[in-house]
Amino acid sequence: MVVLKKLDQDTKAEIKELISEVIEIPVDKFTDTCKFVEDLGVDSMMALEIVAAIEKKYKIRFQDEEIPKIQELSNIFEFMEQAIKKHG
Amino acid sequence: MDNKKVVITGIGVIAPNAIGRESFWQALQKGTTGIKPATLIDTTYFKSKLAGECADFKAEDFLGPKGLRNLDRATLLVASAAKLALDDACLEITEENTDDIGVVTATTVSVAFAIAKFTKEVVDDGPQMVNPALFPATTMNYPSSYVAIRYKIKGFNTTISTGHSAGLDALKYAVDFIKTGRARAILVAGVESFSFSNFVGFYKAGFLSGRKAEETCSPFDKRRNGIVLGEGATVLVIEDEEYAIQRKANIYAQVLGVKAFFDAYRTADYDPRIRGLKNSMKKVLEESGLSEEDIDYICSSANSVQRQDRLETQAIKEVFNIYANKIPVSSIKSMLGESISASGGLQLAASVGAIKNSFIPPTINYKVPDPDCDLDYVVNVSRKAEIKNVLVINFGPGGNNTTAVISKY
Known part of the structure; x- marks a missing residue:
């Protein structure tokens, strides 16, 4: 478990790696703006698994109503940046 | 129907x-x-x-x-x-x-x-x-x-x-x-x-x-x-x-018949009277329109447990009477182990193979005879045989007994 202070490039790469494992697509085959459902074939269970993995690793909580708003990787980064700002 | x-x-x-x-x-x-x-x-x-x-x-x-x-x-x-x-x-x-x-x-x-x-x-x-x-x-x-x-x-x-x-x-x-x-x-x-x-x-x-x-x-x-x-x-x-x-x-x-009989006795124990097992065997023969002498091979449920193998032998003897010694019986679990709910399917697949390729699978690892288990168990090596009807047995401690007859089409 990591307590996150800021979202740097290394952390972003780490999160992308973590997602790559869940969706079984290599990191160089998708970008921050690929749509999870339409472009990457992510289903509801994979989405929950991604959320759970990020929560566990970075000790961050996604609210249930926030999850459906996540359409692409950049949305996850935005959400995490806000969470870091809020909780310092 | x-x-x-x-x-x-x-x-x-x-x-x-x-x-x-x-x-x-x-x-x-x-x-x-x-x-x-x-x-x-x-x-x-x-x-x-x-x-x-x-x-x-x-x-x-x-x-x-x-x-x-x-x-x-x-x-x-x-x-x-x-x-x-x-x-x-x-x-x-x-x-x-x-x-x-x-x-x-x-x-x-x-x-x-x-x-x-x-x-x-x-x-x-x-x-x-x-x-x-x-x-x-x-x-x-x-x-x-x-x-x-x-x-x-x-x-x-x-x-x-x-x-x-x-x-x-x-x-x-x-x-x-x-x-x-x-x-x-x-x-x-x-x-x-x-x-x-x-x-x-x-x-x-x-x-x-x-x-x-x-x-x-x-x-x-x-x-x-x-x-x-x-x-x-x-x-x-x-x-x-x-x-x-x-x-x-x-x-x-072809699947000629399948019959199940429940005879719960005690937790994880066999009914020593084997009523369920015998009933399922008798009723499946009836359902299949066969008599005892029509069965060419019994694909057994014996799993190397003292009572399981003895009770199954006893049930076969009581149901098949004078034919019991004439029908080859074997347990493929000798080669596969006891895989509980997967065993029945493996026995069915083996029985179809016995019919198609004209052989009886052996009961391997057989060395020391038991006077309580004295049927023709096709020990250690398989046997060539023309097979028309196979009786497949499933039972165990717990009271569930089911038998099926699979036949040449």
Whole structure:
């Protein structure tokens, strides 16, 4: 478990790696703006698994109503940046 | 409804001694064992070391590399066997026929490991941090449901968890669905996976061989002292004969009858009067329109447990009378181990092989005769024989007894 202070490039790469494992697509085959459902074939269970993995690793909580708003990787980064700002 | 004939048109096998129908039949004919020192678990602290593991099984060979990460071993095994069976039956599932096709899966003990894995994460990391993808496999009907989802089967999806007899109980369920016209083709599946949970459970409950005597899987042999756990998966495609003919399917054999009788006695114990077992045997002969002398081979449920093998022998003697000594009996569990709810399907697949390739699989590891077990057990080497009707037996401690008759088509 990591307590996150800021979202740097290394952390972003780490999160992308973590997602790559869940969706079984290599990191160089998708970008921050690929749509999870339409472009990457992510289903509801994979989405929950991604959320759970990020929560566990970075000790961050996604609210249930926030999850459906996540359409692409950049949305996850935005959400995490806000969470870091809020909780310092 | 009794006019409908039920036929077997596809066979998928993942067994400890072979993968695929033809290889399985060849392995049985050669008497090849699948029982070896366990590799999937660490047996250091146990006196029992052996298992019938499907060591060569690689799910990606059948299901492709993607989407398998969160599937438990039982689901991987049965989904792979289903692929083999569907290909073998040349049964293409389409929007037009899917409502007439169902899947029924026998499985009982495998789920224990998935539950343990999920619970461990809850305890170790806290309930908020648990990976939700581990949850589906904790339900007993996950293997069957996954098969239905993966192959787009929409007629019905059922799981039968009657332990030792579940394999034949699943067959009975499917036969009833076809005879009542509620389905035209059914995937009859059976699966158990070997895991630490099952191993420890059966070991501590005193069921495994090797705790008090030499570790051996030797049905009917005087040295027998418990089971060696096995694993495996089978899927048989069974169909309404009319439907099979209409779609020009290759027919392997016919299911003449299946009968189940329940005779609960005590927890994890056998009824010494074996009423249920004898009744199921008598009634299945009646249902099949056969008399005792018509049975050419008995595919036994003997699993190297003292009472199981003795009681089955006694039931055969009481039901078959003067014919009991004339009918070859053998236990393929001598080569595969006891795989609980997967055993029935493996026995059915073996019986079809016996009919098709004219042989009786041996009871291997047989050395020391037991005066209580004195039938013709086809010991150690297989036997060539023309076989028309096979009686397949499933029973165990707990009161479930089911027998089936499979016949040449």
